[in-house]
């Protein structure tokens with residue numbers, strides 16, 4: 001199962017994945033999901049937001065236990081972020097059947113579309129639409145770097161975008177959602193390779209636009225320049241320095257320069273800030289400090305600065321009965337405490353936590369590296385994750 005998915009959308013040169021929403025690699029992953037569902041005799045379903053579901057039992061019965069994750073990736077992403085959760089869900093279902101466990105509640109495996117937001121700039125589009133935290137209008141306004149609208153991208157991939165929106169009825173039929181995900185840090189250890197999420201840090205994406213003045217690189221005196229690259233550079237340095245001081249995170253990983261010519265002073269620089277912090281007040285102050293630094297430098301450079309918040313996810317606290325139940329299941333017959341850990345990474349579980357009981361399991365990633373072709377998890381730890389997920393599903397759905 002895992003081996004079939006590995007080559008899909010993988011770059012021969014970097015070994016990284018380029019599975020962006022509704023592109024050919026994403027469509028191939030979706031075909032793989034449908035095949036896995038049908039091969040197991042599960043009822044396959046595509047919902048109004050393009051998320052895929054594989055049901056064991058009557059989807060209409062209510063109080064379903066759902067597990068799954070996403071199959072899309074960041075540019076040049078790793079093999080585990082997302083797919084490990086989906087593959088482990090199918091493997092855990094196989095394990096339940098091998099144990100002869102008989103579900104007393106409907107069970108479903110889900111692939112949430114466009115979790116990384118790599119193409120349209122907003123993360124977790126499939127789960128945000130389902131949970132009602134992204135409206136149809138907002139989704140229709142999204143465009144990719146080539147100006148392709150989200151609904152047009154869906155239609156070109158053969159999906160009907162006309163019914164995008166909150167899926168209240170579906171949410172009412174779900175009693176619990178558990179997402180298994182590769183850890184994107186190094187908290188878990190060899191003897192405790194599976195842990196339970198305690199929280200997701202608040203995080204968001206802000207776009208800084210630096211408006212300067214295009215001019216000739218070879219004839220414009222230094223004192224006559226209004227160079228937005230300079231203001232941007234100062235902003236990047238300020239973001240790093242303020243984040244370090246605040247014990248938080250700030251990254252400019254995506255940049256656009258116009259007209260982007262070697263011998264031309266730029267007219268516009270766009271920098272996307274991804275920022276995250278242990279709590280919301282720290283995050284708010286960090287972004288405000290970066291904005292102040294940008295504007296102060298812009299004053300000096302004669303560059304106009306505009307700031308747009310593109311997406312924001314408040315802190316998710318998984319503390320509650322479902323998390324405790326997962327910790328109890330993982331703790332059965334195991335020595336020592338069950339690892340309970342926070343993450344700075346966003347997840348579909350973080351979106352759904354606002355509308356249904358939700359919890360997460362993390363599987364050890366020895367290097368902690370993620371959003372990179374170097375992302376890796378050991379087979380033994382992945383199998384431990386499948387066994388833990390099977391125990392959790394048996395506890396939740398087969399009692």
Ligand code: HGY
Nearest residue numbers: 115116123344345346
């Ligand atoms: O960006 C994130 O944290 C997530 O991987 N989408």
Ligand code: MN
Nearest residue numbers: 074081116371
């Ligand atoms: Mn990710």
Ligand code: MN
Nearest residue numbers: 081082115181
């Ligand atoms: Mn992920």
Ligand code: MN
Nearest residue numbers: 115346347348
């Ligand atoms: Mn994620």
